[in-house]
Amino acid sequence: MRPLDENETTVVFEKIFKFVGNNLKNIVENPSHEGPEPEPGRYCFRLQKSRVYYVSESLVKRATNISRKSLVSLGTCIGKYTHAGSFHLTIMSLNLLAANAKHKVWLKPTSEMSFLYGNHVLKGGLGRITDSIVPGDGVVVFSMSDVPLGFGIAAKSTQDCRKLDPNGIVVLHQVDIGEYLRDEDEL
Amino acid sequence: MDMETDQIYQLDVGNLLAFNPSRRFPSPPSSRSFVKECVTEGTKLVQAIADTLFNLSSTETSDGPLVQLPPPSTKLPRERHTEQNLFGRPVRGFVKSFECITSMLTFFVSLLPRPKPPTKWEEFALKKGIQKRKKDKIVYDETTDQFKRRHGYDRVNDDNDIPIIEAKASDEPGEDPFAKRLDDKKKRVGKQEKNRLQNLKTAAKAGALPSHVQLAVTALPISGTKTRPQKIGKEALGDVAGLAATSTASGGKFDKKLPGEKPPKKQGKHHKYLPVVPRYGMVDEEKEQTNKLGDKHVQRQEGEEEVRKIR
Numbered sequence: 001m002r003p004l005d006e007n008e009t010t011v012v013f014e015k016i017f018k019f020v021g022n023n024l025k026n027i028v029e030n031p032s033h034e035g036p037e038p039e040p041g042r043y044c045f046r047l048q049k050s051r052v053y054y055v056s057e058s059l060v061k062r063a064t065n066i067s068r069k070s071l072v073s074l075g076t077c078i079g080k081y082t083h084a085g086s087f088h089l090t091i092m093s094l095n096l097l098a099a100n101a102k103h104k105v106w107l108k109p110t111s112e113m114s115f116l117y118g119n120h121v122l123k124g125g126l127g128r129i130t131d132s133i134v135p136g137d138g139v140v141v142f143s144m145s146d147v148p149l150g151f152g153i154a155a156k157s158t159q160d161c162r163k164l165d166p167n168g169i170v171v172l173h174q175v176d177i178g179e180y181l182r183d184e185d186e187l
Numbered sequence: 188m189d190m191e192t193d194q195i196y197q198l199d200v201g202n203l204l205a206f207n208p209s210r211r212f213p214s215p216p217s218s219r220s221f222v223k224e225c226v227t228e229g230t231k232l233v234q235a236i237a238d239t240l241f242n243l244s245s246t247e248t249s250d251g252p253l254v255q256l257p258p259p260s261t262k263l264p265r266e267r268h269t270e271q272n273l274f275g276r277p278v279r280g281f282v283k284s285f286e287c288i289t290s291m292l293t294f295f296v297s298l299l300p301r302p303k304p305p306t307k308w309e310e311f312a313l314k315k316g317i318q319k320r321k322k323d324k325i326v327y328d329e330t331t332d333q334f335k336r337r338h339g340y341d342r343v344n345d346d347n348d349i350p351i352i353e354a355k356a357s358d359e360p361g362e363d364p365f366a367k368r369l370d371d372k373k374k375r376v377g378k379q380e381k382n383r384l385q386n387l388k389t390a391a392k393a394g395a396l397p398s399h400v401q402l403a404v405t406a407l408p409i410s411g412t413k414t415r416p417q418k419i420g421k422e423a424l425g426d427v428a429g430l431a432a433t434s435t436a437s438g439g440k441f442d443k444k445l446p447g448e449k450p451p452k453k454q455g456k457h458h459k460y461l462p463v464v465p466r467y468g469m470v471d472e473e474k475e476q477t478n479k480l481g482d483k484h485v486q487r488q489e490g491e492e493e494v495r496k497i498r
Binding site: 001002003005006009010013014017021022024025028029042044045046057060061064 | 458460461462463464473474476477478480481484485488
């Protein structure tokens, strides 16, 4: 376990920033009430075996007692570095992103299952969509009951969405909660 | 080493080690009583060591009684293997080059360091009982009544400073005494150099030279020996080149490299990582780094928004 490099931190922040925007500050400066200390600590990012974890500082201090070989996971895993060196956000960052998301999309109940199987979001399945989405922005996908289902990248802006035919792709699928079942071994 | 006390423990006082070979563990390893049992047994073992220590003869010093421990009896494993090749036969100082494919497998054997044969001076000093004396850097100069350094600028017995050399009865009339002094010095230096090379040759013959000196020595003509000069492996050559590079003022950065020679590997840490947990009382560098990078993003976004608005 070690803290992130400058380059690594920039990369991670870039990815999170796409989804969260200025709320990045909230994520970085989240007060954590874990641990016996009376004042709230901070959350920080740690790298262990090419996975990036979002942990509170008090937990980190306790985790230093475990050797690197035996340490499997700590806190929430928000993403991992591939062999080639690129960083991908994984499903376990969904809660964190959903709480601070800037761009949101709500799906109709009929197309929820389609998204959960890994398909992209079509215009016909869109219920609501927030304003001022630029293509290439990160979007968090919710169900109509405000349950976060996953996230992806916006393919079209909000304006263009209105003119689109019902089978056009609005959000490119990246991650969904169905992965907990499908990719159980890789998480 | 067995002790003649109640239980028979195996004691190695040289390593301060006690071993109870006949221990039975009635309780399973995961219970709390197991820990207690281990602690009590451990206390008994430590008591045995303490008893032996106090029974050894001690000398009184200002800090208390001092005991000289006997040499350890447990054999600890060596970091480097001894001089044996794969076939288990001892190979003393023999490195086959890559041409000999038909015979044994080629590899570089790391040797136990050999004792160096004593140099001619060392033998002489041993015979006469001459002790080494440490020389001071600053020496008192009688002529100027000052303390001057022994070597270097403004030194004590500088040859250039002698104003007058008195003529002796044994001197020839046409001879220049100052030139004679210089000549004598050159001869002494030459003789010393010859002796040094001779010492190196005897050491090389005995196979006792370290690798960086071995390289220098391969330039010397070693006549009359049957052993072929040992070829130094790639790694050792690289180490020697690194050693030579550090003796340059710029650390070997601007040295002319041979074709095919790789640039030296970066010395020291390759990657500087921040500490996992901030040290008590010190600045939390990681926190500063995350805050700085977070702010950068926020500012960039605001800048982009302004650009969008202008457009």
